[in-house]
Amino acid sequence: MKRREFVRTAGGASAAVAASAGATGTAAAQEAxxxxxxxxxxxxxxxYQDARGESEVTVEVGAGSDGLAFAPTQLWVDTGTTITFEWTGNGGDHNVVTVEGEAxxxxxxxxxxxxxxxEYEVTEEDAGITHYHCSPHDAVGMHGGIAVGEDVPTVETGGNTGWPENIAHVGVPLHAHWVGIAAILGIALTFVFTFYLLKYGESAHTGHGGAQ
Structure with a gap:
C-alpha cells in the first residue's frame, strides 16, 4: 500500500463528508x-407559514376541529401581498380585527x-408584526399574527439553539453538536474503509482475500 495514495484517497473522502455535514449545520442554524x-x-x-415570494395567500377563518382558529395562525409575507381571509362556516360568527401592530x-x-x-393588501406601511384576533372569541384563543417585510425581529428555530421549549419539536432541528459528531464518525469510518480497500483490494467486511 502506498502511503501517498492512502492519504490522498482518504483525505478527499473525509473532506467531502465534513463539507456535507458543515453545510447541513449551517443551513439548520440559519432557519428563523x-x-x-x-x-x-x-x-x-x-x-406557521412563510409565504414570502407569493403574491396571494389565504387564511382560513374558523379553522381547527372546533372552528376557533386562524390557519395559518402565523403568516410571514412581503409587501404587496394580498391576504384573503376566508370563512369556513365553523365555530360561529367571526371577524378579523387588529389588536396591535401596523396593519x-x-x-x-x-x-x-x-x-x-x-381581502387585505399589505403595503409598506404595514411593515412589522401585527397581532390580530376574532373579537367574539378573544377569550378562547382565536388569535393570529402577520409579519410583513424583511425588517422584522426574528428568532432561530434550528441550529444550536439547544433543547426546544416545545417537547413536540424534539428531533426536528438538527443541532450543531450532533452534526459535528456525525462528521467525526464519518471521517473515521472513511479512513478505515480506505485502508482496507487499498491494502487488501476489497472491503473490510469481506475478509482478507486480496494479495498482501
Missing amino acids: EPDWPSGVTGGNLGE SLDSGDPVGEEGYTY
Missing part, C-alpha cells in the same frame, strides 16, 4: 421565523357564513 408576541403564539392551532385589519361585524371573504 418572526419573533411573535405572546398573544400570537398563544393562539389556537399554532400553524389595520378590520373585517367588520362578525360573520358565520361559509365562503365569506375579507
Whole structure:
C-alpha cells in the first residue's frame, strides 16, 4: 500500500463528508421565523407559514376541529401581498380585527357564513408584526399574527439553539453538536474503509482475500 495514495484517497473522502455535514449545520442554524408576541403564539392551532415570494395567500377563518382558529395562525409575507381571509362556516360568527401592530385589519361585524371573504393588501406601511384576533372569541384563543417585510425581529428555530421549549419539536432541528459528531464518525469510518480497500483490494467486511 502506498502511503501517498492512502492519504490522498482518504483525505478527499473525509473532506467531502465534513463539507456535507458543515453545510447541513449551517443551513439548520440559519432557519428563523418572526419573533411573535405572546398573544400570537398563544393562539389556537399554532400553524406557521412563510409565504414570502407569493403574491396571494389565504387564511382560513374558523379553522381547527372546533372552528376557533386562524390557519395559518402565523403568516410571514412581503409587501404587496394580498391576504384573503376566508370563512369556513365553523365555530360561529367571526371577524378579523387588529389588536396591535401596523396593519389595520378590520373585517367588520362578525360573520358565520361559509365562503365569506375579507381581502387585505399589505403595503409598506404595514411593515412589522401585527397581532390580530376574532373579537367574539378573544377569550378562547382565536388569535393570529402577520409579519410583513424583511425588517422584522426574528428568532432561530434550528441550529444550536439547544433543547426546544416545545417537547413536540424534539428531533426536528438538527443541532450543531450532533452534526459535528456525525462528521467525526464519518471521517473515521472513511479512513478505515480506505485502508482496507487499498491494502487488501476489497472491503473490510469481506475478509482478507486480496494479495498482501
